[in-house]
Amino acid sequence: MWSFINKLRSPKWFYAISERLLPWFWVAAAALILVGSVWGLAFAPADYQQGNSFRIIYVHVPAAFLAQSIFVSMAVCGLVYMVWKIKVADMVAAMMAPLGAAMTFISLFSGAVWGVPTWGTWWMWDARLTSMLILFFLYLGVIALRGAFSSRDSASRAASVLAMVGVINIPIIKYSVDWWYTLHQPATFTVTGRVGMPMEMWVPLLIMVLGFYSFFIAVTLMRTRSEILRRESNKRWVRDLAGGER
Amino acid sequence: MTLSLTPKRKQRLFVILGLVALAAIAVGLTLYALRSNINLFFSPVQIAAGDAPIERQIRAGGMVKEGTVARDPESLDVAFVVTDYVDDLEVRYSGILPDLFREGQGVVVVGELQSEGWLRADQVLARHDENYMPPEVAQALEEAGYAPEDYQAKAAEVAERMEAQQQGTSQ
Numbered sequence: 286m287w288s289f290i291n292k293l294r295s296p297k298w299f300y301a302i303s304e305r306l307l308p309w310f311w312v313a314a315a316a317l318i319l320v321g322s323v324w325g326l327a328f329a330p331a332d333y334q335q336g337n338s339f340r341i342i343y344v345h346v347p348a349a350f351l352a353q354s355i356f357v358s359m360a361v362c363g364l365v366y367m368v369w370k371i372k373v374a375d376m377v378a379a380m381m382a383p384l385g386a387a388m389t390f391i392s393l394f395s396g397a398v399w400g401v402p403t404w405g406t407w408w409m410w411d412a413r414l415t416s417m418l419i420l421f422f423l424y425l426g427v428i429a430l431r432g433a434f435s436s437r438d439s440a441s442r443a444a445s446v447l448a449m450v451g452v453i454n455i456p457i458i459k460y461s462v463d464w465w466y467t468l469h470q471p472a473t474f475t476v477t478g479r480v481g482m483p484m485e486m487w488v489p490l491l492i493m494v495l496g497f498y499s500f501f502i503a504v505t506l507m508r509t510r511s512e513i514l515r516r517e518s519n520k521r522w523v524r525d526l527a528g529g530e531r
Numbered sequence: 532m533t534l535s536l537t538p539k540r541k542q543r544l545f546v547i548l549g550l551v552a553l554a555a556i557a558v559g560l561t562l563y564a565l566r567s568n569i570n571l572f573f574s575p576v577q578i579a580a581g582d583a584p585i586e587r588q589i590r591a592g593g594m595v596k597e598g599t600v601a602r603d604p605e606s607l608d609v610a611f612v613v614t615d616y617v618d619d620l621e622v623r624y625s626g627i628l629p630d631l632f633r634e635g636q637g638v639v640v641v642g643e644l645q646s647e648g649w650l651r652a653d654q655v656l657a658r659h660d661e662n663y664m665p666p667e668v669a670q671a672l673e674e675a676g677y678a679p680e681d682y683q684a685k686a687a688e689v690a691e692r693m694e695a696q697q698q699g700t701s702q
Contacts, residue, residue: 330665334631339663368544369534405629405656409639411571449547450554457562466570466592468639473661482663
């Protein structure tokens with residue numbers, strides 16, 4: 286276990302192993318999202334109250350899951366970078382941030398579109414919606430901090446600290462619907478415990494969630510690979526890789 | 532190079548964990564102090580207890596009580612009772628109701644509480660619970676004698692009964 290993590294220190298090793306893993310995650314993401322969306326949008330039964338508008342759940346819930354998971358991953362990478370000074374961790378964190386922001390936006394937007402026919406409003410300052418909006422601003426803050434410093438080390442440290450402190454918002458998002466009165470209903474989709482929907486609705490949702498996670502891993506690996514080449518461009522192994530020019 | 536926690540790394544780890552813990556405590560205390568403002572709506576119990584201000588815009592939430600929705604055939608006026616199964620609140624509204632509005636449904640109403648104790652609503656929002664089911668299942672439940680509007684109340688009833696049974700067996 287330790288030797289495996291030790292190897293992660295080396296950008297070269299990360300570059301090599303990710304090359305082998307990448308196609309699997311792309312295939313898994315494409316297959317799961319294709320199956321999940323066709324099943325969810327065309328074959329899963331409609332809801333008895335909401336009819337077909339309930340199908341927005343197949344985008345809304347996976348996007349909201351990713352929005353939160355990516356932020357937690359970013360905070361973990363930040364901790365690893367700050368304590369052990371592992372540069373790959375910082376590169377991974379930097380490459381995740383835009384996807385996390387995009388997923389947060391998708392969950393906010395799909396939620397607003399869903400809110401109009403269901404609740405009768407597209408926005409309400411309730412605890413769940415507001416804390417999710419704060420998450421979006423935290424993502425923008427992390428991205429902006431990375432661009433705001435001329436020294437990469439300072440930028441990485443500032444972004445890591447913001448990610449680690451900002452992770453406090455994640456339990457607030459998760460439990461907001463239980464702690465306070467909100468317009469948003471409590472969670473339907475749980476992997477453990479009681480599920481608020483029958484299997485023929487839940488299975489395609491599970492497939493979509495897994496597909497979104499595979500997509501996230503594939504995009505992060507791919508972007509980290511190009512970031513490694515960019516940051517290590519003066520290293521011998523990268524120049525050898527590029528055909529030994531110059 | 533190993534990953535063991537050297538004194539320097541341990542110090543950095545503790546500084547970071549301390550920083551995050553302090554920030555969490557600050558946020559937690561702030562949310563605790565603001566808890567009544569973070570709640571989106573007052574429930575009828577709170578209104579009956581006099582917690583809500585009168586003739587100022589507030590939000591109230593609960594279930595639309597069965598058999599209380601009265602529509603004026605001449606206009607869009609509608610009156611109904613919002614309940615939390617403890618206290619009731621009469622609501623009068625003039626306007627278009629959301630599609631999900633029905634008896635037994637959760638709602639949030641925005642409006643002004645009148646001194647006589649009823650609420651003049653400017654906006655009615657439907658809440659949705661966390662349960663989804665296909666129409667056929669809903670129909671089957673209906674044929675078994677449950678109206679769709681009752682599901683939530685029935686679920687609460689069943690849960691109460693089970694809890695009572697559990698308490699009965701444990702005693």
